[in-house]
Amino acid sequence: MNTENQQPTKVRYLILSLVCFLSMITYLDRAAFPNAQVQIQQSFGFTDISQMAWAMAAFNLAYALFEIPTGYLGDVFGPKTTLIRIVIWWSAFTAISGLAGLAFGTWFTFGFGMLIVVRFLFGIGEAGAYPNITRALHNWLPVTERGFAQGLVWTSARIMGGLTPLLWLIFVIKLEISWRIVFFFFGVVGLLWCFAFARIFKNNPNEHPAVNDAEKELILKDKVGETEQAHAKIPWGKLFASRNMVFLCAMYFCLNFGWYFNLNYLPAIMSEQFQVKSDDWLGALYKGGPLLLGAFGCFIGGFATDWFLRQGKSRTWARRTPAVFGNIACGLCYFSALYFLNQKDAMFFAISIAFAGFCNDLTMGATWATCQDIGQKHAAIVSGTMNMIGNLGGFVVTILTGKILEWSKTSFCIENAINNSTKLIGNELAAAQLSGYQFNLIMFGLVYMVGSALWFGIDANKPLLQEESKTSGFPNK
Numbered sequence: 001m002n003t004e005n006q007q008p009t010k011v012r013y014l015i016l017s018l019v020c021f022l023s024m025i026t027y028l029d030r031a032a033f034p035n036a037q038v039q040i041q042q043s044f045g046f047t048d049i050s051q052m053a054w055a056m057a058a059f060n061l062a063y064a065l066f067e068i069p070t071g072y073l074g075d076v077f078g079p080k081t082t083l084i085r086i087v088i089w090w091s092a093f094t095a096i097s098g099l100a101g102l103a104f105g106t107w108f109t110f111g112f113g114m115l116i117v118v119r120f121l122f123g124i125g126e127a128g129a130y131p132n133i134t135r136a137l138h139n140w141l142p143v144t145e146r147g148f149a150q151g152l153v154w155t156s157a158r159i160m161g162g163l164t165p166l167l168w169l170i171f172v173i174k175l176e177i178s179w180r181i182v183f184f185f186f187g188v189v190g191l192l193w194c195f196a197f198a199r200i201f202k203n204n205p206n207e208h209p210a211v212n213d214a215e216k217e218l219i220l221k222d223k224v225g226e227t228e229q230a231h232a233k234i235p236w237g238k239l240f241a242s243r244n245m246v247f248l249c250a251m252y253f254c255l256n257f258g259w260y261f262n263l264n265y266l267p268a269i270m271s272e273q274f275q276v277k278s279d280d281w282l283g284a285l286y287k288g289g290p291l292l293l294g295a296f297g298c299f300i301g302g303f304a305t306d307w308f309l310r311q312g313k314s315r316t317w318a319r320r321t322p323a324v325f326g327n328i329a330c331g332l333c334y335f336s337a338l339y340f341l342n343q344k345d346a347m348f349f350a351i352s353i354a355f356a357g358f359c360n361d362l363t364m365g366a367t368w369a370t371c372q373d374i375g376q377k378h379a380a381i382v383s384g385t386m387n388m389i390g391n392l393g394g395f396v397v398t399i400l401t402g403k404i405l406e407w408s409k410t411s412f413c414i415e416n417a418i419n420n421s422t423k424l425i426g427n428e429l430a431a432a433q434l435s436g437y438q439f440n441l442i443m444f445g446l447v448y449m450v451g452s453a454l455w456f457g458i459d460a461n462k463p464l465l466q467e468e469s470k471t472s473g474f475p476n477k
Helices: 011-035 037-044 049-065 067-077 079-097 112-126 129-140 143-174 179-200 213-220 236-241 243-264 266-274 281-310 315-342 346-361 364-415 426-457
Strands: none
Touching (some): 011 129, 011 143, 037 049, 037 112, 049 067, 049 112, 079 129, 143 364, 236 364, 243 266, 243 346, 243 426, 266 281, 266 426, 315 364
C-alpha cells in the first residue's frame, strides 16, 4: 500500500505510556520498603538500618538472578504474557510484605526470616520487568526514538520513586493509615495495570488493529529483521564471550553500586546523621531528591543520546557521550556530599546526593538504548544480562554498606569502651556510624570513575550477532 500521503497513527505512544506507568509502579513498590523501615524495625525491635541489610539485599539478589530467565521468556514468547506474569507475582508479594512482624495466633509468626524470604520472592517477581519493557519498546519504536523512550521510562520510575517518601508521609504519618494497608493498596495498583495492559497491548505493531501502514513503516525503518521473536536457541556462547557484553555489564555493576545507597540507606542517614524527622515535609524531599532529580536526568540523557544520533554522530558516540559525562559528574557529587556530611549541613548534603542521582541518570537512556542496539531481536536477554550484573552490584553494595556501618560501630565502641554496639541510640549511634558513611561515600565516588572509563570499551555499532547486522539494515556509521 502507498503510504506517502498517509499520516502515521500514534499507537506507539500509547504503548510507551503503558510501559511508563508500569515503570512507575515498579518504583512505587520498590521504594516503599526502605521508607517503611521505621515501622518494620519497630515491629521486630531493631535499632538501626544496618540490621535490615539482609532483608533489603534479598530483593537485589533475587532480582539479579532471575533477570536472564525472564528476559529469555520475553524474547522467545513475547513481552505481553511475560510482563503480566511479572506484575501479578510482585504485586502479590508487595501486599504480603505488609504482614511483617504479625503473629497469627500461637501457630505462626511472620518473623524476620520470613520477611527475607518474602523479599527474595518479591525480587523474583520483579525481575525481568525492564528487559521486557526494553523488548516491547524495541518492537514498537523506530531507531531514532529509542534513547528518548528509554529515558522516559526511567524518568517515570524516578519520579514515582522520588514521590514515594511524600506519599508515605501523607498516608502513614499524616493520615495515620496503617502501613500494612498501604502495602496492600500498592499491590492492588499493579493488578489494575495488568487488566489495562492485557486489553491494549500487542507484542508488535502488526498485531494491533489500530496501527496503520504508515506507522508500521515508520517503526520498521532501519531495522528490517530486528523485530521478530527470537528462537528458543539462544546464542549463549556469543553472549558471554562478547567484549561489548563484558564492558556493558561491568559498567552497569558500577552504575548500580553507588545508586542503591540512595534507595536503601538515604532515609537512614538523613535520620541518624542529620536528625531529620519522619514527619518532616522537607525531610521527605531530601529522601526523594535523588530520584526526583534523576527523573530529569533520565529525560535529558535520553533526549541527548538521540539528538547526537540525529546530528550524524555514530551510535557509539551518541550513547557514550552523555554516559561518560554522567558517571564522572556523579562521582564528584559523592565527594562533595562527603564534605557536607563532615560539616553536618543537611541541606547541601541532600542537594549533593540529589545531583548525584541526576548525573547517574543521565546515563540511563543511553545505557538501555545500547542494549537494543547490540541485542536486536535478543534485546531482552542482553538487557536482562546487563541488569543481572548491575543488580548483583546492588546486592553487594547493600550488604557491604551495612557491614561497613557495623564495623564502624564496633570500632567506635572499642575506642570508647562501650560493650554493646547494638544498643547505641541517638547522637551516640550517629557518631559511631559517621566514619562508615564517610568510607562508603568515598567508595561510591571512585566506583563511578571506573564506570566512566568502562564506556570506552562499549561499541553500540557492533550488534551481538555480527552476521545479523549484514542483513538487518543496521547502520554502521
